Amino acid sequence: MEYEYRNKDISWLSFNQRVLEEAANCSLSVSERLRFLAYFSNNLDEFYHFKVYKYLKKDLTIAEQIKAIVSRQQEDYYKLLSQSIFKDLHSEGVSFLKSNELTDGNRIFVRRYFKENVLANIQLVMLRNSVLKNFHLSDNTIYLSVCYSKSSSSKKKYAIVGIPPEKISRFIKLDSNLFMFVEDVIKCNMDLILPAYELDSVFSFKVLRHFKIKYKGEEDIKDIVKHGMEKRNKAAITVFIHDKDMSIEHRNELSHRLNISENLFLASSSYIKFSDFFSFIDKYLPFESDCGSVTHPVISKYGSVIKAARRTDILLHYPYHSFDYFIKFLQEAVVDKKIKEITITWYRVARKSVISNLLIMAVRNNKRVRVVMELKAKMEEVKNLAFAKKMEDNGISVIYTNTDIKVHAKMLLLKRINKKGEKSYISYLSTGNFNEKSAESYTDHALITSSVDVCNEVNVLFGEIIDNEFKYQFKHLLVSPINLKRGILEKIQREIRFAKQGKEASLRFKMNGLQDIDVINKLYEASLTGVKIELLVRGMSCLVPNMEYSRNIHLVRLVDKYLEHGRIYYFHNDGNPEIYMGSADLMTKKLDKRVESIFPVYDKELRSEIICILDILFSDNTNTEKKESVLQSGKQIRAQKEIYNYLSSLTNTLK
Numbered sequence: 001m002e003y004e005y006r007n008k009d010i011s012w013l014s015f016n017q018r019v020l021e022e023a024a025n026c027s028l029s030v031s032e033r034l035r036f037l038a039y040f041s042n043n044l045d046e047f048y049h050f051k052v053y054k055y056l057k058k059d060l061t062i063a064e065q066i067k068a069i070v071s072r073q074q075e076d077y078y079k080l081l082s083q084s085i086f087k088d089l090h091s092e093g094v095s096f097l098k099s100n101e102l103t104d105g106n107r108i109f110v111r112r113y114f115k116e117n118v119l120a121n122i123q124l125v126m127l128r129n130s131v132l133k134n135f136h137l138s139d140n141t142i143y144l145s146v147c148y149s150k151s152s153s154s155k156k157k158y159a160i161v162g163i164p165p166e167k168i169s170r171f172i173k174l175d176s177n178l179f180m181f182v183e184d185v186i187k188c189n190m191d192l193i194l195p196a197y198e199l200d201s202v203f204s205f206k207v208l209r210h211f212k213i214k215y216k217g218e219e220d221i222k223d224i225v226k227h228g229m230e231k232r233n234k235a236a237i238t239v240f241i242h243d244k245d246m247s248i249e250h251r252n253e254l255s256h257r258l259n260i261s262e263n264l265f266l267a268s269s270s271y272i273k274f275s276d277f278f279s280f281i282d283k284y285l286p287f288e289s290d291c292g293s294v295t296h297p298v299i300s301k302y303g304s305v306i307k308a309a310r311r312t313d314i315l316l317h318y319p320y321h322s323f324d325y326f327i328k329f330l331q332e333a334v335v336d337k338k339i340k341e342i343t344i345t346w347y348r349v350a351r352k353s354v355i356s357n358l359l360i361m362a363v364r365n366n367k368r369v370r371v372v373m374e375l376k377a378k379m380e381e382v383k384n385l386a387f388a389k390k391m392e393d394n395g396i397s398v399i400y401t402n403t404d405i406k407v408h409a410k411m412l413l414l415k416r417i418n419k420k421g422e423k424s425y426i427s428y429l430s431t432g433n434f435n436e437k438s439a440e441s442y443t444d445h446a447l448i449t450s451s452v453d454v455c456n457e458v459n460v461l462f463g464e465i466i467d468n469e470f471k472y473q474f475k476h477l478l479v480s481p482i483n484l485k486r487g488i489l490e491k492i493q494r495e496i497r498f499a500k501q502g503k504e505a506s507l508r509f510k511m512n513g514l515q516d517i518d519v520i521n522k523l524y525e526a527s528l529t530g531v532k533i534e535l536l537v538r539g540m541s542c543l544v545p546n547m548e549y550s551r552n553i554h555l556v557r558l559v560d561k562y563l564e565h566g567r568i569y570y571f572h573n574d575g576n577p578e579i580y581m582g583s584a585d586l587m588t589k590k591l592d593k594r595v596e597s598i599f600p601v602y603d604k605e606l607r608s609e610i611i612c613i614l615d616i617l618f619s620d621n622t623n624t625e626k627k628e629s630v631l632q633s634g635k636q637i638r639a640q641k642e643i644y645n646y647l648s649s650l651t652n653t654l655k
Helices: 008-023 030-050 053-058 060-091 104-118 182-188 221-234 248-258 274-284 297-302 305-309 324-335 355-364 381-393 452-467 484-500 517-528 588-592 604-619 628-633 639-653
Strands: 123-126 143-149 157-162 171-173 178-181 198-209 237-243 265-268 314-318 339-346 368-373 397-400 410-417 423-430 442-449 478-480 506-511 532-537 553-556 567-571 578-582 594-600
Touching (some): 008 030, 008 060, 060 265, 143 182, 143 248, 157 248, 171 274, 178 182, 237 248, 297 305, 305 324, 314 604, 355 368, 423 452, 484 588
Parallel strands (some): 237 265, 506 532, 532 553
Antiparallel strands (some): 143 198, 506 567, 567 578
């Protein structure tokens, strides 16, 4: 039987469509909707940075499909902004003014602000062929394309105004609740930029470039990253996003002058780069969290994370539990005399991370600290280089990962030596990053354990990462590129055997991406033999549901207030369930070309806790594609709210 598969990047675009749909969800607060719109914009930027170039070079058919899908999404984005978002913001007391809405007092303020803060920092380039050789459009930077002339009857001329984001604020505050976009401020004062000319039209645009860095050769990884970053502003352009009102004549002129193919032009709103709204929300519309207040009963009982972890396994569920529990865990390790070593992986952290400072404090308290630094983390290269230097300067041993493999596992290991000289370990294993900021808006899970079996393998894995030799045959952890994929396939095959024996057989997987063909084929095979399969895949999925060979596979996507990020793998195992969680999605690059780790949940009560959470997730009929089931059951189930209530009930039960 021949199986079918969806293109992973076309599938991913359907995920971003769901994000856009949440931005249009009027039952959410305007700050939540703005955040979803910022996610949508940021997601699309990264998509064009990393995914599109290969199709432009080798598969124009897929490139055209991508453009058609994204063009439709941009139309929805434009309508949402113009017909809903700005109006709802106004209803909440926040208004963005355009030039024709300014009072005389506003105009005086805007004029003065422009002269004092903007004029000296903008970049003006007259579009003449002689200057284009030395002019490069910076990636993801807002530009204004200006059409002007000496008089209404003379030939039209063109210029570009650059707006350096590091020098000019995107949002200009006029009053307590009045704002302007900086591009509108510039448009109001174009006569000061091009005096003695008549203005015809001004349109916003930006370009996105191919960001992939080639990690090859024996060159030092830090040098490769630095050189790669330097090349990004001259890398190939993958899309030219522009105001939809830009005329054909104007587009043709830019295409010709800048030597950019018209196939790369993508019409959008006049307000592009909406990801800037992340900073606006943080400053003016703080995120309204329903969570972060659930008290962890076990930690509360012992009053110390380390003390609790030495007695029993602990599961944390972010953002329902506060990330402060991890910070407290690390703070305790810093001052605990018995903790002698701290080893941690470093992939994506908050820009103002307290974790690096805590690690530096640990060194100053005579502890050995090792940080496995992943400089190849997408969009984090500059930030991670800066953190690495800061930590090295303060005595931390920073181990840089090899050029040929990316370390994506989320692990921390404490080495403890008591007064008798006896050695023991405590591990923190997570599905998400050590990032206190994203832990407020991404759902993740973390296990803190002193299990000898698990901790010894974590210690071995750190050693193999540092030595760049992967030989150990792990019995408890599933680790890529060693035994993770094999372990998943074997456990699916075990369910197939149970199904063939007439026994109950089921799988429940929650992940961000499903792309590996070997795994998908095994799931198809399991479906054909009667294994009940439930898949919750937030992002891309190459598996095709509703086919004869996938009739027993129930595939859903859940997009809600918090972005689902935790990975959970449940195997029924003839009534003796196995549960693994960790950093790995079922994608070839993660299973074969990265260091990933998924860890077992051995504690029976914690397994029951995870099973309850899975039950809730798969019963959601509000924020998945199963919305029609609301009509059948008559009851709305919003999983994230129900999980919060469930975890709260665990705390109340033990009080």
